[in-house]
Amino acid sequence: MTIYDVAHEAGVSVATVSRVLNNTAPVSPKTKQKIMTVIEKYQFQRNALARSLKKKETRTLGIILPDITNPFFPEVFSGIELEARENDYTLFLCDTMGEYERETQYLYMLRERQVDGIVFLGGRINLSKVEQNLAEELQTFAQRVPTVLVNGSIPGNPIHRVCVDEGAGTEQAVRHLLALGHTDIAFIGGLEYMTTTMQKIRAFKKVFREHGLTVRKEWILYDDFSLNAGKRQMKKLLHMSHKPTAVLCVNDYTAVGAIQEAGRRGYSIPNDISIIGFDDVPLATAILPEVTTVSQKTELLGRTAISILHKLIQKEKVKKLTVIEPELIIRESTAQL
Amino acid sequence: MTIYDVAHEAGVSVATVSRVLNNTAPVSPKTKQKIMTVIEKYQFQRNALARSLKKKETRTLGIILPDITNPFFPEVFSGIELEARENDYTLFLCDTMGEYERETQYLYMLRERQVDGIVFLGGRINLSKVEQNLAEELQTFAQRVPTVLVNGSIPGNPIHRVCVDEGAGTEQAVRHLLALGHTDIAFIGGLEYMTTTMQKIRAFKKVFREHGLTVRKEWILYDDFSLNAGKRQMKKLLHMSHKPTAVLCVNDYTAVGAIQEAGRRGYSIPNDISIIGFDDVPLATAILPEVTTVSQKTELLGRTAISILHKLIQKEKVKKLTVIEPELIIRESTAQL
Numbered sequence: 001m002t003i004y005d006v007a008h009e010a011g012v013s014v015a016t017v018s019r020v021l022n023n024t025a026p027v028s029p030k031t032k033q034k035i036m037t038v039i040e041k042y043q044f045q046r047n048a049l050a051r052s053l054k055k056k057e058t059r060t061l062g063i064i065l066p067d068i069t070n071p072f073f074p075e076v077f078s079g080i081e082l083e084a085r086e087n088d089y090t091l092f093l094c095d096t097m098g099e100y101e102r103e104t105q106y107l108y109m110l111r112e113r114q115v116d117g118i119v120f121l122g123g124r125i126n127l128s129k130v131e132q133n134l135a136e137e138l139q140t141f142a143q144r145v146p147t148v149l150v151n152g153s154i155p156g157n158p159i160h161r162v163c164v165d166e167g168a169g170t171e172q173a174v175r176h177l178l179a180l181g182h183t184d185i186a187f188i189g190g191l192e193y194m195t196t197t198m199q200k201i202r203a204f205k206k207v208f209r210e211h212g213l214t215v216r217k218e219w220i221l222y223d224d225f226s227l228n229a230g231k232r233q234m235k236k237l238l239h240m241s242h243k244p245t246a247v248l249c250v251n252d253y254t255a256v257g258a259i260q261e262a263g264r265r266g267y268s269i270p271n272d273i274s275i276i277g278f279d280d281v282p283l284a285t286a287i288l289p290e291v292t293t294v295s296q297k298t299e300l301l302g303r304t305a306i307s308i309l310h311k312l313i314q315k316e317k318v319k320k321l322t323v324i325e326p327e328l329i330i331r332e333s334t335a336q337l
Numbered sequence: 338m339t340i341y342d343v344a345h346e347a348g349v350s351v352a353t354v355s356r357v358l359n360n361t362a363p364v365s366p367k368t369k370q371k372i373m374t375v376i377e378k379y380q381f382q383r384n385a386l387a388r389s390l391k392k393k394e395t396r397t398l399g400i401i402l403p404d405i406t407n408p409f410f411p412e413v414f415s416g417i418e419l420e421a422r423e424n425d426y427t428l429f430l431c432d433t434m435g436e437y438e439r440e441t442q443y444l445y446m447l448r449e450r451q452v453d454g455i456v457f458l459g460g461r462i463n464l465s466k467v468e469q470n471l472a473e474e475l476q477t478f479a480q481r482v483p484t485v486l487v488n489g490s491i492p493g494n495p496i497h498r499v500c501v502d503e504g505a506g507t508e509q510a511v512r513h514l515l516a517l518g519h520t521d522i523a524f525i526g527g528l529e530y531m532t533t534t535m536q537k538i539r540a541f542k543k544v545f546r547e548h549g550l551t552v553r554k555e556w557i558l559y560d561d562f563s564l565n566a567g568k569r570q571m572k573k574l575l576h577m578s579h580k581p582t583a584v585l586c587v588n589d590y591t592a593v594g595a596i597q598e599a600g601r602r603g604y605s606i607p608n609d610i611s612i613i614g615f616d617d618v619p620l621a622t623a624i625l626p627e628v629t630t631v632s633q634k635t636e637l638l639g640r641t642a643i644s645i646l647h648k649l650i651q652k653e654k655v656k657k658l659t660v661i662e663p664e665l666i667i668r669e670s671t672a673q674l
Contacts, residue, residue: 060429060450068405068411068414068415068418069408069411069412069415069619071406071408071411073411074405074406074408074410074411075406077405077430077432078405078406078432078434081405081432081434090429090431090446090450091429091430091431092397092427092428092429092430093414093428093429093430094427094428095414095415095418097415097418109427113397113427227619227622227623253623256623256624257623259625260623260624260625263625264625282406282564283620283623285564286564286590286593286594286597286620286623286624287593287597287623287624287625288596288597288600288601288624
């Protein structure tokens with residue numbers, strides 16, 4: 001259905017249809033009505049693609065993330081969606097399933113689709129040592145397409161980013177445990193080469209140092225970010241002759257796994273061991289005991305990423321780094337020693 | 338960066354660049370190399386939008402769903418993503434946040450973006466009585482844009498759909514409880530006007546009838562699909578003088594809420610009460626006891642939706658209804674009476 005078909009069916013000229021569509025010159029109400037009836041009948045639509053070509057904007061954004069089934073990301077995505085809708089953007093969701101190669105493919109694809117900007121979460125921007133070609137690829141991309149990184153960074157020229165201060169969040173968590181009388185504290189989960197793990201452990205050690213305490217090396221148990229990681233590492237801890245009285249977990253998933261494993265072995269949480277998570281995903285309140293955790297303010301995080309990106313697209317000045325303060329949420333999985 | 342810029346920088350004619358890009362005529366290796374270097378240098382890309390206009394396809398699909406933070410949908414989305422990638426589609430994810438008006442907005446927007454097809458989950462297609470204008474809108478849309486409905490339907494001409502047989506899944510769950518000796522069974526959660534709730538209750542009553550049993554009306558407790566619905570309704574059940582020995586839940590979320598509430602009130606699951614969920618989302622194995630549930634085979638469901646949609650787009654014949662058989666997964670939340 002083109003403008004020519006509409007003109008033909010309404011028995012008017014193409015110019016008249018154009019006048020009505022673009023409101024460029026007055027047309028008699030009767031003629032206008034005739035044209036609108038045909039348009040409604042066929043649900044004639046202006047061609048969004050053609051308009052995009054002309055306007056050099058597509059009002060589409062690409063969202064690259066590593067795993068939509070990890071509940072942290074849908075929560076952030078909700079904030080992204082809310083803010084994107086308010087600014088009339090539609091979203092391509094690109095789930096890389098944790099593979100760097102797919103990140104590359106999606107970057108290429110999103111450029112080809114001429115998105116107005118992208119938000120990048122997880123993957124290579126969370127590596128403490130990223131391969132040079134992965135870094136350069138994203139740098140080059142960001143020079144051409146407005147880009148915002150969430151909770152990560154990349155070597156080279158700083159790309160605009162919004163980060164939750166995970167170190168500050170971890171400090172709050174450790175101070176909470178110290179205030180409850182715990183000094184035998186273990187750390188569970190997280191890949192050693194990911195910045196999110198490193199930042200948390202660094203903050204953990206910092207607070208301990210400030211209190212003249214030392215973190216026991218054998219109680220730092222790296223693993224991945226899954227429920228099973230929490231189970232595996234809790235099992236290890238419970239087999240040690242000297243057991244911690246409290247456990248910091250890299251995220252809520254591992255905390256819930258740790259709580260499940262402890263419960264299965266007859267330990268009562270928080271009476272026998274205090275456990276603390278990170279993220280505040282819905283899972284944290286689904287189990288008994290509800291999990292004490294650090295909120296990353298996921299909706300705000302997602303909204304902020306888009307509001308920064310929108311400003312970049314409109315060529316407004318934005319500071320390179322926006323920091324969101326996390327918040328300790330005390331629930332039932334931590335108790336006085 | 339246009340083809341003219343490439344030609345200029347490489348010191349060759351536009352026609353030569355075109356020959357290389359489109360491989361329409363032989364070009365000397367040396368010239369080709371020169372052009373490719375310039376192209377790589379500037380990451381020259383063919384204009385995907387222009388190509389889409391010419392080809393009348395965009396290789397984009399729209400996915401409309403009600404709530405990405407409900408873990409059922411990310412699980413289905415993963416299957417959708419896997420199959421879409423294999424067929425070279427990129428996905429617009431449209432989260433309606435449960436509002437019918439947003440469904441309308443997204444349908445309009447996706448048509449304007451000229452997606453090659455859409456997958457529709459939840460919302461109006463799950464209403465047992467849908468308003469006529471909502472039904473007609475989707476019917477009209479589906480006549481123009483290839484459309485696949487997941488776990489739902491709409492009055493009027495049948496639209497292609499893929500459904501898990503939720504009735505059959507519920508029958509398996511009820512038979513499992515009967516085999517364990519339970520006949521005092523309650524049903525928790527689900528909005529009364531949603532087909533997913535109705536189908537399950539109908540199947541529950543059917544199996545009971547077959548065994549000469551009657552479902553107690555006061556034990557059918559409608560609510561929404563949330564964790565809190567499970568908590569609220571379990572609390573009601575535990576306040577009754579005659580309590581059920583087993584509870585069927587509309588989904589895993591309500592089952593986990595019910596388990597949490599029972600635990601909080603000192604009931605041991607499954608020793609005191611057996612509880613069974615539906616969906617098999619990751620949450621089902623995150624808690625203690627792990628939840629007996631009915632798997633909707635979410636990845637297969639998502640994959641199947643896209644493979645049907647892809648056939649529709651290619652104008653292949655596909656049957657209107659594809660049914661996926663669900664599977665009872667026996668875990669720890671159900672036990673012999």
